[in-house]
Amino acid sequence: MEIFKQNESGVRSYCRSFPVVFNKALGAELFSADGTRYIDFLAGAGTLNYGHNHPVLKQALLDYIENDGLTHGLDMYSKAKERFLETFNRIILKPRGMQDYLVQFTGPTGTNAVEAALKLARKVTGRSNVISFTNGFHGCSLAALAATGNEHHRGGAGTALNDVSRMPYANYFGKEVSTIAMMKKLLEDPSSGVDTPAAVIVEVVQGEGGLNTASADWLRQLEKLCRQHGMLLIVDDIQAGCGRTGSFFSFEDMGVQPDIVTLSKSLSGYGLPFAVVLLKNELDQWKPGEHNGTFRGNNHAFVTAAAAFEHFWQSEDFALSVREKGQRIRIRMEQIARRHAGSKLFVKGRGMMLGISCPDGESAGRICELAFGKGLVIETSGNHSQVVKCLCPLVISEEQIDRAMDILDEAFAEVFDDAGSTRKAS
Structure with a gap:
């Protein structure tokens, strides 16, 4: 470990939670240099939906x-x-009625795609303000960071983060309060202090924000509000997309048609850096080279992404398997929540983007630490890091799911059950 401590910046983070040297990965498993096997419930923070080194994608690249x-x-x-x-x-696009969207190849990360999307929205509308939401996460470069709610990441900016109005996400104040109605009132009041925005940027499932989910009705109301005020609707599908929620796009079958969609993370299918912006044809007002970058378009990622589309998305079978596995994980998580600490724990998320919300970040962090010691790589998310979050590869086997849930069960028991007590039966 000394070489990392001596030569790598202190900004490193995940390695602090998982302090071993990994040297091999396959499917839903990681292997450390000493041969220890771990089930991967992190998967590159949602970058490896098809697992590590999938043989079909690997062969295409080779x-x-x-x-x-x-x-x-x-x-x-x-x-x-x-x-x-x-x-x-x-x-992907044509079967979903999206064949008229154009593809913009940006720099290779999600925050590059968000930067391009926000820049385009401002260019098209001639306005500078953007609406983003509480607990939203869109990246750590400046424009994307301005739209991000996380205090820890915003604190690293070192400069003012401007031109964003923060609005409450779906159910931020509970199910009885309509956050869309609040937005509508603010936008219609010329003295509210909210400048008419160029766009709204939203995650259908807030991954880093704690697995908060928006309903189809809320999203349809948001789209209607955008149309009424001439705002573009940007869906950030960087973590929730590429099958994570049980459909390729998180907003499928929800009755909305975003103006712009950002994709990255699992788009390459192989963990290779790759990001795009999908934009409606009439929004393509860029001049040649007006938004560019040395690494816009990764040819190796083109190869593995195309192989992933052909192998996984030719039929509905893969999406169905994701929904079935998601239900399997949810059932087990709900059992864990009931067995340990009762009403203090509850399950959040959609598809295979799920987690257990704990009373505080300290207990959630301790659970992840214990789970790692038992052979499970898993992280937290949420405004207080209170959600134990599952982002396992979508190709994970049922046996691996069950083993991972057994490990979580044991970890929750050690944190929440009385010392020395025996866990109750389900």
Whole structure:
């Protein structure tokens, strides 16, 4: 460990929670240098929906490299890009009625996509203000960070974070309070102090914010409000997209049509850096090269993404399996919540983006620490880091799910049950 402590910046974080050296990964499992096996419920913070080193994706990449395929080409045309665009349109966009959306290749991370989306919205509308939501997380570069609610990340900016009005997310004040009605009132009052926004940026499931979920009705009302005030609707689907909620996009079948969608994380399917902005055709008002970057478009990621679309998304089978596994995880989590601390614990999230909310961040952090000692890599999320959060690969087996839930059960028992007591039967 000394080489990391001596040479790596103190900004490092995940390694502090999981202080071992990993040297191999396969499917839903990680292996440390000493051979210890861990079930991965972190999966690159949602970047590895198809698991580590999936054989189909790996072979596609190996074949491409073996044939001296283009590695880097700025935004020039390549066969790999051509195949990505063709498969993305044919398998993902067209069946969902989104074939008219254009694809903008941004820098390789999610925050790059968010920056581009916000910049475009401001360019198109001629306005600077943007609405974002409590507990939202959109990245750590400045414009994306301004739209992020997390105090810890915002504190690292070192400068003012402007041109964003924060609004309460769905159910922020409970189910009885309509946050859309509050927004509507503020937008219609010329003395509210809220400048008419260029756009609203929203996560359908707030991953880092604690697995808060928006209902279809809330999203439809939000879209209606956007149309009434000439605001663009940006859906940040960076963590919740690519199948995590049980459909490729988190907003499918919810009756909304975003103006702009940001995608990254599991888009490459292989953990390779890759991000895009999907935008309605009429919004494409960029001048050539007006928003660019050296690494916009990763040819290796084009290869693995296209292979992932063809292998997993040709039919509804994969999405169905995600929903079934999500239900399996939810049932086990609800059993754990009932067995330990009763009403103090509850399950949050959608699909395979689930977690157990604890009374405080200290207990949730201790649970994750204990779970790691038993062979499970899992992290927390939420405004107080109080949610023990599952982001396992979507290809995980039922046996691995059950083993992971057994480990969580044991960890929750050690934190919440009376010392030396025996856990009650389900």
